[in-house]
Each structure stands twice: as structure tokens, then as C-alpha cells.
Amino acid sequence: MSQATTAAPKRLAVLLSGSGTTLQNLIDRIKSGSLRGAEIGVVLSSRSNAGGLDRAKKHGIPTVLVESRKYRKISAGSGCNKTAPDWEAMSEAVTEALIPFKPDILVLAGYMCLYKLPTAWQTGRCLN
Known part of the structure; x- marks a missing residue:
């Protein structure tokens, strides 16, 4: 007879920008x-x-907290909006902030920013 084993739960990192209703549903x-x-x-x-x-x-x-407003840069474009987020720098900051928590799965739950996944996290590790 084989003995049943219990797998460790998958660690979720929930990324959000608002009220957290999806987070509450997960909880x-x-x-x-x-x-x-x-x-x-x-x-x-x-x-x-x-x-x-x-x-x-x-x-x-x-x-x-990795605030998007801290990653604004001056845009070379014209028009009213002369600042735009530096998504590369912000993505790096998000990744660095998440690494200590060793997430198995990233859940983008109303995350209103562009996030460039690290190559190692691009397969089967992110839900939007």
C-alpha cells in the first residue's frame, strides 16, 4: 500500500492596485x-x-509596497502627459520585492501596472 503524502501548499503572491476584492475572494x-x-x-x-x-x-x-508614482520618468513625447512610468525599473523592483517570499504563483488581481516577468517565472507561474 502506498502512503498518501501531502504536498506543501503553493505560495501565492497577489499583486493589486485597488480595493482587493479578488484578494478577498482568494482569502x-x-x-x-x-x-x-x-x-x-x-x-x-x-x-x-x-x-x-x-x-x-x-x-x-x-x-x-512598490509605488508606481515613484517610477515616473520624463517622456520625450509631446502632449499633456510628459511623464510615463519606467516599467522596466518598476518590474525589477517588484521582482526584487517578491524574491524573499519565494512565490510559486503570481496572481495579478487588479494590478494596474505593466509587469515584465523574469524569464524564469514565465512558464506556469502567473495568473491574470
Whole structure:
């Protein structure tokens, strides 16, 4: 007879920019047992006033802030909007912030920024 083994839950990193309703759905599904084999290891937000940060803290989930406004650069273009996010620099900062949490899966849950996945994370590691 083979002995059943329990696999370690997949660690989710939830990236968000707003109220965190998708985060709350994940929390509720994990707690109810309808989403098995997953745990939320970290919540990363692009906005300091995102309600999702409060939801995460309420449930004891670590939070990280990588504010998109800090990655603005002057654009060479014309028109009203002369600043644009430096997505490359912000993507690097997001990746560096997530590495210590060793996420198995990234969940883009209302994350309103462009995120360039590192090559090693591009296969089967991200849900949008």
C-alpha cells in the first residue's frame, strides 16, 4: 500500500492596485477549503492607499509596497502627459520585492501596472 503524502501548499503572491476584492475572494476560498493547496504568502500593491493592503493586514498576510508614482520618468513625447512610468525599473523592483517570499504563483488581481516577468517565472507561474 502506498502512503498518501501531502504536498506543501503553493505560495501565492497577489499583486493589486485597488480595493482587493479578488484578494478577498482568494482569502475566503482558501479559508473555506474550496481552494486547496494554496496559501497567500504576500500581497504587493502599486498604490499606498489600495484597500487590498488593509484586507491583507487584517488577515495577517505580509504586504509590500512598490509605488508606481515613484517610477515616473520624463517622456520625450509631446502632449499633456510628459511623464510615463519606467516599467522596466518598476518590474525589477517588484521582482526584487517578491524574491524573499519565494512565490510559486503570481496572481495579478487588479494590478494596474505593466509587469515584465523574469524569464524564469514565465512558464506556469502567473495568473491574470
